[in-house]
Amino acid sequence: MKMKIIVAAMLAASVMHGALAQDNKYPQPTAAMQAIIDKDTRRKFGDAPEDAGPLAKDLSPALTEKDIDRALRKVADWQLKRTMEYTDQIWTAAVLYAGFMAASDATGDRKYRDAMEKLSKGFxxxxxxxxxxxxxxIAIGQMYLELYLQDKSPEKIAELRKHLDEGINLKTLRPGDERLPWWWCDALFMAPPVWVKMWQATGEQKYVDYVHEQWQKTYDLLYxxxxxxxxxxxxxxxxxxxxxxxxxxxxxxGWVMAGLARTLEVLPKDDPKRPFYAQQLREMSAxxxxxxxxxxxxxxxLLDPQTWPLAETSGAALIVYGMAYGVNAGYLDGKTYRPVIEKAWKGLLTHVYEDGRLGGIQQTGAEPAYYRPSSSYNYGIGGYLLAASELKKMVKK
Incomplete structure (x- = not known):
């Protein structure tokens, strides 16, 4: 009976979502926003068709390994074909590659990892x-390092390590640019996991020390x-x-939540700075x-849902990932946060289409914007794959 109620709720949400899209009862992108959508489409980050077809009816939001795996694979398989057709080293793709690596670990299916190995060799x-x-x-370095840690061929991280070693003494973004190296909050996902994974690969403490120094500066500026x-x-x-x-x-x-998770996951267990990151995860989650x-x-x-009425799935997926990691690692109370995570996952699945497209992903930018419900871009799918992979760990506990 409980499963029938869950499925019925999913179907009802899908119907409402579809009606919203069909009737265009949501704010339309401004000319400036549409220009970014068009640019992202040209650059093959994804697309935002007027009609993306019907929403999926074969997924359950139940937090079981089987149901999570099905939802993970449906989206991953749809995206993988597109990814291998249009390859890129830019950050949008790098986030997706991190998701595929996690998906391979979560499902035990080597095809995702093998595809990432093929891409890396091509690059x-x-x-x-x-x-x-x-x-x-440097965000793509997360994938390079994970592949290196599975098979330690020096060429996999040689250029990355060279750039980290050259940049480690820079106090600003680059010569002539006085901004902090991580002057925008997105950078806390893109960079710190690379640096701590380089410590994991080499054992050199300087890479962890750099993360502590730079994250503190960004925290002081932006938190x-x-x-x-x-x-x-x-x-x-x-x-x-x-x-x-x-x-x-x-x-x-979402970038910060996921960056905290990926940094804490690798950081030395006895690192004295660990409570600094854990406290942020707890405060932001609350x-x-x-x-x-x-x-x-x-x-x-986040604080003006009336102006921005559509749900946004890339942020939600990254938030789910961070919270699920927090529960798994013992930083967040499971009784408090599992219901939040379960409800969020159920919401995410109402944006998956029959063919595996994940909609509701805002185009690139620096602030809230308008987009179509069908809007799907690779970085958001990377976040979704990370979330699903961490959820599988959570239900095993």
């Missing part, structure tokens, strides 16, 4: 970004001690939503749980 284990690649451009959320960058500390509240972007907070909507979702503008 010759190199980075974008010239002499001073920033956090976005709001009242709201327990990060400003996207310093310019957003004084900006406000139409309702007068501060602007906190769901995907930006805040995000308090503003989760009735459907288990979060809006692009």
């Amino acid at each position: 010759n284990w190199t980075l974008r970004g010239g002499q001073y690649p920033d956090a976005d451009n 709001d001690q009242e709201e327990h959320l990060y400003a996207r960058d310093a310019s957003y500390k004084t900006k406000r939503e139409p309702n007068g509240k501060k602007i906190f972007w769901s995907r930006g907070e 805040k995000l749980a308090s503003i989760q909507n009735a459907n288990g979702e979060w809006h692009a503008g």
Whole structure:
């Protein structure tokens, strides 16, 4: 009976979601927002068709290994074909690659890992970004390092290590640019896991020390001690939503939540800085749980859901990942957060289409924006794969 009720609720949500999309009863992108959508589509990050077909009816939100695995594979398999057709080293793809690596571990299916190995060899284990690649451009190093740790061929991390060693003494983003190396909150997902994984690969403490130094600086600049959320960058500390509240972007907070999880996962167990990261995970999780909507979702503008009525799935997926990790690692109380996670996962699955597309992903940017319900981009799917993979660990406990 309970399963019938769950399935019925899923179907009802799917019908409502489909009706919303069909009737266009949601704010449409402005000309500037549409220009970014068009650019992201041209760059093969994903797309946002007017009609993406019917929503999936074969997925259950039940937190069982079988049901999570089915939901994971449905989206992963749809995306994998597209990924191998349009390869790139840019951050949007790098996030997806991290998701595929996690999916391979979670499912035991080597095809995802093997595809990432093939891509890495095709890239010759190199980075974008010239002499001073920033956090976005080293994000692909997460995949390179994970592949290296499974098969320690030096060429896999040689260029990455060279760039880290050259950048470690830079106090700013690059010569002539006085911004912090991690001046925007997204960077806390892109870069710290690379640095701590390099410590894991080499045993050299300097890589962990760099993370501690730079994260503290970014925290001091961007973390709001009242709201327990990060400003996207310093310019957003004084900006406000139409309702007068501060602007906190769901995907930006998702990047930090996921970055905390991926950093804590690798950080030495006895590292004295560990409580610094764990406390942020607890504070941010509590805040995000308090503003989760009735459907288990979060809006692009977290504190102004009326202005941004559509649920945003890339931020939600990254938040689920961070919370599930927190429960698994013992930083978050399971009795408190499992219901939050379960409700959020149920909400995410209402955005999966029959063919495996994950919709509701906002186009690239730095702040809340409007998008179609069908909108699907690779970085959001990377977050979804990370979330599903961590959920499988959670249900095994």
